[in-house]
Amino acid sequence: MRKLLLVLFLYSAFTSTATFAAEPGAKALVERGLSAYLTGGPDAAIKAWLKGSGMEGNTQALTQANSLRQIEDFYGKPESYDIVKENIISPRSEMIVFSINHVKGIVFGRFQVYRVKSGEWVATEFKFHTEAAALLPSEMVFGK
Template identity: 85%
Template sequence: MRTFLLLLFFCSVVLSTSAFAVEPGAKAFVERGLSAYLTDGPDAAIKAWLKGSGMEGNTQALTQANSLRQIEDFYGKPESYDIVKENTISPRSVMVVFTINHAKGIVFGRFQVYRTKSGEWVATEFKFNTEAAVLLPPEMVFGKLP
């Protein structure tokens, strides 16, 4: 009986802590679009990120590709990317912050990713900016403030 209670306790601890772990699917979702961007350009990336979301087919959302093209006019083609931070907001929502490294500069990106009831990850919001302070929380840009 004591062994059963210990096992039950252990399982409940594991299950409760795993609910707060970052879901690897959210990061993979963002990375699929980033890989598409590096190989096939802004249109391919935006289409990959919008697939299955409420924004899929929305012409305003598709104009984000134009923003990425304008950045390329100044910074050159994208060369690589780095995932900077993932933060679980709720069991079905994750914020992913990343950078895109271009030939002459860096772009900061932020995605709010949501897991649907069917288990698919979709973008519910995303932004890009060349200024870290515009897009990221102050503690990420400036460190711990006094």
């Protein structure tokens, strides 16, 4: 009987994990917006990042596009991006840190993402800054 219960428990744990694993990950959400930024500009990026989130359609959240435009005024257009770090905060939340490489400088970004019950990842908070020390944990910027 114990073996049967153990087998059932392991099977259910495996299948529930596999269900979540089939969904695109948190990193995919961030990369979708970054790709939209490179090809369609700040508005396309913000809309991609906010899709399905509680912030979707919020005019204040959409003003983040203005921040990206202001950065472009100094650094030029974005050319590429790098995912710097992914950190699991809880079973349904992650923090993704990335950089956006512009013609004349770099911008750092930080996303907090959440997996809703359907398995889809949505943004719950994000920030951009041209100064790494203003946005990233000190260990990432200065080392240990």
